[in-house]
Amino acid sequence: MYKNYDDYPDILNVSDIQEILDIGRKQAYELVHSKKFHVINIGKRIKVSKNVLITWIEGGNLL
Template sequence: MNESTIDKKVIKRLRNLPEPMEPKDIQEFLGLSKNSTYNLIESKQFHSVRIGKLYKIPKRTFVKWFLGD
């Protein structure tokens, strides 16, 4: 598999993420454990909103963080 094929697959996966995202979406996308996912969200590396026990993450902020922008 060449680099451009990998990039296209990653871009397709990013486009298919829901809006807003939930922790399970990040967990599946990055292949993290549940605890690691919540640690990442709570590290405030990208914007998230906590509503009671639920977290919502704007797709735009996650994608921007993932791409390193």
């Protein structure tokens, strides 16, 4: 069930974020729209660098 960060791709989608943080879909979308870290919008897709998410999780300053 639990994975290591290394098991995830370098560029994450919202479902990866849900799994990593063990949160629901709505919470994951609220988080990526919160501007707490840099996201990439490609059409309707939302992508986040794994390094950016890990830095945010660990309390690093991003913005």
